Amino acid sequence: MINYSTIAVGTDGSESSLAAVRAAASLARVYDAELIIMAAWYATSGSLLNAPHTDVSSLPIVEEEVAEEHLRTAQVVAEEEGAPRITARKIAGAPATALTKAVEELGVDLLVVGNKGVNTLTGRVFGNIPTEVVRNSTVNVMIVNTAQHRI
Template identity: 60%
Template sequence: MFSYRTIVVGTDGSDTSLKAVRHAASLARVYDAALIVVSAYHGDSGSLLISSPTSDTSTLPVVSEGRAAEYLDEARRVAEEEGAPTIELQHRDGAPVNELIAAVEENEADLLVVGNKGVNSLAGRLFGNIPTETARRSDVDVVLVHTE
């Protein structure tokens, strides 16, 4: 029988990302899988320009490590409400797509869950977006949660 053992999900603290966390936590409960919640932040100071979602300087607004930790605390609450059996929180310094892919690899995850925010926007189509780029680059199953 097929099963997932480790699920990675990303959050940026938004309501839409928390919907993805809720979905991932529910899957973790069903599959009795470990849930790893990732929040990417940018450790450098200064203003950033909009660029592709894979660039190390693409996260707008700039999220501090402390803010990422706050986002993860809220995500833990959501995941616990959904009954995820094991929850690990990771705040990671870097671009969201890069850090999600790295978390999948480092934790030998077999499922990646992301919200679809930006997929249907004009800016997302022109400049790229996190969900599409994550799905394109991932070597494991990806669930795009309809969050908007």
């Protein structure tokens, strides 16, 4: 029988990422698991893969204070879903790399992410967070279909 004792979810403050938080919180409630909500912050920006069109291929700056705000919002959502134990963590670095590294360090059993960027041309050409997480994760990854939550 599969049993998850620690579930992690990433958020960037978007409505689609909050849908992933809701799904992860519901699973945490069902499994009576700890929920770790993570928000990446990073102070570098620039073109991905030295792409010529930086308007569609750049990694924006996310300040540490903004990550804290995303975590507060996500924690409220997780509490509404009934997650029994919630921990909020800021993680430094590019989102996909920071998430997979934190999962290993924290002993997470399941990582939940939204599917934002998976079905876009930009995401297919330059990469996207869910795909990179799946490629590099050492634990099970659940990708939540967040299409109805996109702005």
